[in-house]
Amino acid sequence: xxxxxxxxxxxxxxxxxxxxxxxxxxxxxxxxxxxxxxxxxxxxxxxxxxxxxxxxxxxxxxxxxxxxxxxxxxxxxxxxxxxxxxxxxxxxxxxxxxxxxxxxxxxxxxxxxxxxxxxxxxxxxxxxxxxxxxxxxxxxxxxxxxxxxxxxxxxxxxxxxxxxxxxxxxxxxxxxxxxxxxxxxxxxxxxxxxxxxxxxxxxxxxxxxxxxxxxxxxxxxxxxxxxxxxxxxxxxxxxxxxxxxxxxxxxxxxxxxxxxxxxxxxxxxxxxxxxxxxxxxxxxxxxxxxxxxxxxxxxxxxxxxxxxxxxxxxxxxxxxxxxxxxxxxxxxxxxx
Numbered sequence: 232x233x234x235x236x237x238x239x240x241x242x243x244x245x246x247x248x249x250x251x252x253x254x255x256x257x258x259x260x261x262x263x264x265x266x267x268x269x270x271x272x273x274x275x276x277x278x279x280x281x282x283x284x285x286x287x288x289x290x291x292x293x294x295x296x297x298x299x300x301x302x303x304x305x306x307x308x309x310x311x312x313x314x315x316x317x318x319x320x321x322x323x324x325x326x327x328x329x330x331x332x333x334x335x336x337x338x339x340x341x342x343x344x345x346x347x348x349x350x351x352x353x354x355x356x357x358x359x360x361x362x363x364x365x366x367x368x369x370x371x372x373x374x375x376x377x378x379x380x381x382x383x384x385x386x387x388x389x390x391x392x393x394x395x396x397x398x399x400x401x402x403x404x405x406x407x408x409x410x411x412x413x414x415x416x417x418x419x420x421x422x423x424x425x426x427x428x429x430x431x432x433x434x435x436x437x438x439x440x441x442x443x444x445x446x447x448x449x450x451x452x453x454x455x456x457x458x459x460x461x462x463x464x465x466x467x468x469x470x471x472x473x474x475x476x477x478x479x480x481x482x483x484x485x486x487x488x489x490x491x492x493x494x495x496x497x498x499x500x501x502x503x504x505x506x507x508x509x510x511x512x513x514x515x516x517x518x519x520x521x522x523x524x525x526x527x528x529x530x531x532x533x534x535x536x537x538x539x540x541x542x543x544x545x546x547x548x549x550x551x552x553x554x555x556x557x558x559x560x561x562x563x564x565x566x567x
Contacts, residue, residue: 233403234353234565237298237364240291241393241535242284243274243522250386257382264386269498273389273523275374280314284392285370286327288531292366293328296396303330303396304362305355308337309344309527311421311556312372324368333366341419341555342494343409344527345369349397349551349563350407356399368394369527376421378454387496388455389523393531404548404566406483408476410469415558417443418461422453462558466500469554471507473562477550483564485550488514490543494553495519495529504552516542526555543567 249272250261264270276284285308293300308321321335340347345367352365370392379385420443470493478485491514493501498519505512516537525532530551537543545567552562 232357233400233405234349234356235398235400235403236565236567237396237398238292238294238296239393239395239531239535239538240288240293240295241391241532242287242291243391243532244276244279244284246275246277247272248275248389253386256379257385259382259386267499268387269517269519270386270523271520274391276372276390281310281312281370281372282314282320282323282327284372284390285310285320285368285394286324288370288392288394289324289328289366289368292394292396296364298364298396300329301331303333303364303366304359305352305365306330306333306335307348307351307365307367308335309340309348309367309369310337310371311339311341311344311526312375313337320370321368328366330366340527340559340561341557342496342524342526342529343553343555343557343559343561345530346551346553346561346563347409347559349395350409350561352397353399353405353407356397364396364398366394366396368392369531371526371528373524373526376454378451380451383459384455384457387524389525391522391525391528391532393528393535395531395534404564406477406481407561407563408473408480409561410473410476411557411559412465413557415461415465416556418465418558419455419457419556421455463497463500465558466496466554467503467507469558469560470494470504470552470562473560474508474550474552474564477562477564485510487548488550488564489547490514490516490537491550491552492516492530492534492537494555495522495533496524538567
């Protein structure tokens with residue numbers, strides 16, 4: 232009851248923003264950033280839309296898979312930075328890739344989105360005998376929603392995209408666990424960048440911000456806000472929880488994993504999560520130094536780079552695991 236990854240692909244913008252570049256507009260330095268996050272540089276869009284980055288990654292994945300795009304039955308795009316309220320990013324990627332027979336929808340589970348997307352694709356392919364392939368695309372342009380006056384957060388984020396083509400494989404290893412804790416939604420959020428309604432709303436019907444902090448005002452009103460300590464506390468427990476829960480479903484021993492591809496949010500988070508799983512850091516695929524946190528794109532970018540570098544090879548047992556705003560968490564275990 233498993234899933235087979237046929238091909239991977241990724242795309243990152245050419246423009247590189249190094250730690251030293253931040254010293255030109257905020258009070259920081261390279262050592263401060265590297266020692267706290269593990270990040271040395273990140274890529275930011277030079278005008279490429281989110282859909283364009285995703286389409287380029289999707290084309291690379293389709294080419295690597297060696298399939299006809301017309302045989303793709305579903306496209307799932309995972310993003311929190313889509314270019315439009317509608318149409319979906321997935322529909323534009325269908326247009327760009329020629330996957331004319333694919334159903335399309337976007338999925339928002341923040342940084343866990345790609346793992347959610349893989350599991351949704353598995354459930355779809357398992358229940359539809361006529362469906363051959365699914366395409367999962369994760370594309371993010373976090374530079375759109377980053378507050379570059381917030382020293383604590385602006386250093387973290389980058390832009391990029393990655394994709395995988397998958398097929399259902401009856402006898403392949405596969406297990407998953409998806410979860411969320413909505414009580415922590417206030418710890419990481421970005422308000423929708425929308426104007427006020429045209430018609431006035433009676434005061435008694437006005438939507439309040441619940442227990443969220445009041446959003447920022449001015450040019451950064453739509454940007455990400457996070458409580459770093461709370462996110463760290465959640466992440467270091469949620470990723471091990473997700474991986475162990477997925478493994479327990481089939482009696483799988485996490486020590487049998489060849490590689491873990493975690494969400495690339497912070498080196499310290501990855502190190503603590505690996506320790507909480509009882510696994511050595513040597514098994515973790517880490518590329519945060521060159522990309523920063525690219526939200527849902529971080530896991531598949533790391534996966535694609537590891538595959539193309541030979542770090543992950545056919546037959547390897549791998550775990551894709553992440554956490555994100557919501558708060559969400561997810562893990563899948565499969566054989567590459």
